[in-house]
Amino acid sequence: MPIALYQFTVDGAADPGYAEALDLARHCADQYALNTMFGAGGGIAAASCWAAVAVVPGAAHPALYPVHAMFAGTPIAPFVPLGFGAVFGNSQMVNIRRQVVVPGFAGARHAERAALRGAGVAGLALHQIAANHAVLFVQLSPCGPCTNWLNGVPGRGAANPFAAAIAGALTLNVWYRWPHPAGVPNMVAWNGQTRTNQLNDINNNW
Numbered sequence: 001m002p003i004a005l006y007q008f009t010v011d012g013a014a015d016p017g018y019a020e021a022l023d024l025a026r027h028c029a030d031q032y033a034l035n036t037m038f039g040a041g042g043g044i045a046a047a048s049c050w051a052a053v054a055v056v057p058g059a060a061h062p063a064l065y066p067v068h069a070m071f072a073g074t075p076i077a078p079f080v081p082l083g084f085g086a087v088f089g090n091s092q093m094v095n096i097r098r099q100v101v102v103p104g105f106a107g108a109r110h111a112e113r114a115a116l117r118g119a120g121v122a123g124l125a126l127h128q129i130a131a132n133h134a135v136l137f138v139q140l141s142p143c144g145p146c147t148n149w150l151n152g153v154p155g156r157g158a159a160n161p162f163a164a165a166i167a168g169a170l171t172l173n174v175w176y177r178w179p180h181p182a183g184v185p186n187m188v189a190w191n192g193q194t195r196t197n198q199l200n201d202i203n204n205n206w
């Protein structure tokens with residue numbers, strides 16, 4: 001099936017993959033916070049678009065736990081894992097790879113491609129929220145070439161490893177927050193906020 005596009009703050013809980021996409025978004029905020037702990041230049045920058053695709057948990061990609069906007073060391077209960085793991089993608093990772101090896105990064109410039117390529121190279125299956133429904137979160141709506149790539153149209157670079165499944169019965173539910181390219185400045189400004197503000201916004205407004 002062609003991909004199905006949904007936008008946070010416009011679409012919502014009635015649409016497939018909403019809850020799982022929210023978990024992926026919160027985990028992207030955590031991944032970004034970890035990268036920026038090393039300070040300016042220590043990791044991906046605010047101009048990097050983030051993505052994550054939900055996968056069937058495995059040894060290298062275990063089931064995620066819910067993200068809590070807690071202070072470090074504060075115990076939380078119950079501590080119940082989610083039913084899926086995630087493979088992350090960042091649009092700027094390709095630039096980092098020119099300097100150092102990025103473990104697990106399989107190439108691709110745009111975030112949604114990096115996430116799906118990473119999952120494919122690792123041999124992972126996409127997590128299904130219901131029969132033939134998988135979920136991908138990406139901050140910006142897929143650009144034209146990426147929309148084609150997601151739907152299996154051949155183009156530059158390595159193909160979507162899940163193209164055959166998407167051409168068949170699988171629907172990839174793609175949740176994004178800002179339209180590309182008009183929403184890029186909004187994304188960069190949002191990425192420059194604190195982790196707490198990002199999680200509060202996701203939890204309250206998305």
Ligand SMILES: [Zn+2]
Nearest residue numbers: 110142143146
């Ligand atoms: Zn793209």
